[in-house]
Amino acid sequence: MLEPYGVSERLDADGILRLVFEMPETKVNLLSQGLLQALGELLDAVKNRDEVRAVMFASSKPGMFIAGMDMEQIAQVSDAYKAAEAARFGQSVFQRIADLGKPTLAAIGGACVGGGTELALACDFRIAGRGRRTRIGLPEVKIGIIPGFGGCQRLPRLVGMMAALDVIMTGKQLDARRARKIGLVDMVVPDEYLEREGLKLLQQAINDGVSRVQGRYRKRRPMVERAVEGITPLRNYVLDQARKKTKARVEPRNYPAPFRAVEAIEAAITEPLPKGLDLEARIVGELVPTPTSKNLIWLFKSQTAIKGDLEGVRAVPQRVHRAAVVGAGIMGGGIAQLIADREIPVRLKDLRYDAILTALQTASGVWKKQLKRRRITPREMSQRMAFIAPTTDDTGLRHVDLVVEAVVENLDIKRQVLAAVEEQLNQRAVFATNTSSIPISEIATSARRPERVVGLHFFNPVHRMPLVEVIAGTFSSPEAIATAHAFARRLGKVPVLVKDGPGFLVNRILTLYLFEALRMLREGVRIEAADKAMTAFGMPMGPFALMDQVGLDTSQHVGEVLREAFGRRLGEDDGLLAGMVASGRLGQKNGKGFYRYRAGKRTVPDREVYDLAGSPTVMELPPETLQERMVLAMVNESALCMQEGVAREPRDLDVAMVMGTGFPPFRGGLLRHADAVGIPIVADRLSRLADAHGERFRPAASLQEMVRGQTRFYSDS
Helix, strand or coil: CCHHHCEEEEECCCCEEEEEECCCCCCCCCECHHHHHHHHHHHHHHHCCCCCCEEEEEECCCCEEECCECHHHHHCCCCHHHHHHHHHHHHHHHHHHHCCCCCEEEEECCEEECHHHHHHHHCCEEEEECCCCCEEECCHHHHCCCCCCCHHHHHHHHHCHHHHHHHHHHCCEECHHHHHHHCCCCEEECHHHHHHHHHHHHHHHHHHCHHHHHHHHCCCCCHHHHHHHHCHHHHHHHHHHHHHHHHCCCCCCCCCHHHHHHHHHHHHHHCCHHHHHHHHHHHHHHHCCCHHHHHHHHHHHHHHHHHCCCCCCCCCCCCCCCEEEECCHHHHHHHHHHHHHCCCCEEEECCCHHHHHHHHHHHHHHHHHHHHCCCCCHHHHHHHHCCEEEECCCCCHHHCCEEEECCCCCHHHHHHHHHHHHCCCCCCCEEEECCCCCCHHHHHCCCCCHHHEEEEEECCCCCCCCEEEEEECCCCCHHHHHHHHHHHHHCCCEEEEEECCCCCCHHHHHHHHHHHHHHHHHHCCCHHHHHHHHHHHCCCCCHHHHHHHHCHHHHHHHHHHHHHHHHHHHCCCCCHHHHHHHCCCCEHHHCECCEEEECCEEEEECCHHHHHHCCCCCCCCCHHHHHHHHHHHHHHHHHHHHHHCCECCHHHHHHHHHHHHCCCHHHCCHHHHHHHHCHHHHHHHHHHHHHHHCHHHCCCHHHHHHHHHCCCCCCCC
């Protein structure tokens, strides 16, 4: 019955029916409308089959249980009624699991998210493998909706309101240990014993009864938590605090899902299950058709597609068994940590011991935070640190498959490092430079093997920023590009392939944004006014706070590289950044920039900056006016990047800007935002800005052509 959907059925001699997800044509197991229909029919039949005494749900895919509902099917729904009905249908199928009257168990080995977790919640027991790939959660808020197959109702009833709020409102995914701690799973075992222990547990339930066996394994929640749920004023206080905490991160009008999740979770505590399920389905129906959900789903699908997309690069990537990072310090330490965290041996080389010490402190700092949050054990931290081998010489470089160069952003120094390292490397090793602005082809010009040189641009902080730009230089071979791309994927990053050139993609567009903010500062716009305007637009921080975080010296250097390449468009250097750096202002790292800092925390704008900028009398402008200048500067540069082939398609550019700069995900990306505004309107506003503020705003030729041809960046937007 379920075989056409990639689910096998097997009844053993003890009467335990194993339903094993093993979808052959996909890397992940996904739920679909058809599969749910067939599963519902099977459960109806199983209920009346005396020979079936228990049911186990499992997967044959290593590191994978069920990755949720097929995103394509959610994306196709644009009607609130149909979305709500689809949620109700999924609820009804999983309710049949709960009502089966025979012990049920989910054997979770690997990723179990969304609908997979909701299926597991409907079971009597959940047992999880302790391997690193086990992740359990309900991440629906990240695509602009809430769990709709009963997750908002069953999770609070199982683990309590406070734990459920934390899991559902953030969309976080738990490893097996943390899932056991909150009571989401009943047992954690080694992956290889998952099925054996699951069968044992079901046999106990058959012999002794479900409730009695649950009593042996299920953790009793603290009395305080149960009291909070039962006392209305305390419960309301907790719910209000959850809303306030979320509002400090995101605006309800931009991201309504976590706030609607609170409603559904409250119903789980105060209402009978059928009423709670009905509310949950209605909320899903209201959220699925929203622009926020459509854009977030599109971004999710695009990120997934990009990870496996190397169109035009016809080569098999080389497997990286050992790696090296040349150039320690904060960036080098972050990259080494990321590599070691994937259990890849990495040599960390620098000429200075103090730089190596800084790098090791950076790496250990990331793991210490994970240790503090109990995401890893002290033993695991020691094991991962052991994958980093610090050195001041070239020992061992001949054995590595890939080197990441992370020295200072200076062309001559990068060429010297490349020349020295090449002498030690084997002929197939890839040399990946982590430059943020210098063209790869210029670095590789004098290389002995320029075809093995590529760009791997990581963003800071390395462990948090999901984007990596994979830059194909003029000489880069397809195999080297494919190897760098596969390596970035293996590190858990979203690799976007871009054309070589000054600033590549993200920094080139971002520089136009930052320079426009600097011009407005010269004109009299206040620092905090520009920053508040852009955070209101949805950016994680404003342009001046961003420059402080990046470092004013770094911002100055990137600006110099791009001004040399695009000087006419960027205009003359007014010397503001250079003057600030000369006055000892480097930004957050030394406590002085556009803002003042105390203990690393931003306080107030530094009023002396206005004197350095020669700002006239304060200019008060509406936030929308400030937003328009800064955002349209980026849109126009993005159009030029597409015109020049820096990005392969609009999707790549939009994902890169969201992943690399925090451009508001709910807007879908720069070019999707431009489509939403309307290309004729964008071109008209750019023309008006060009007349008022300079030719840098003159619409790109491609934008003008789109207006004439009545086209957009995306045909489906």
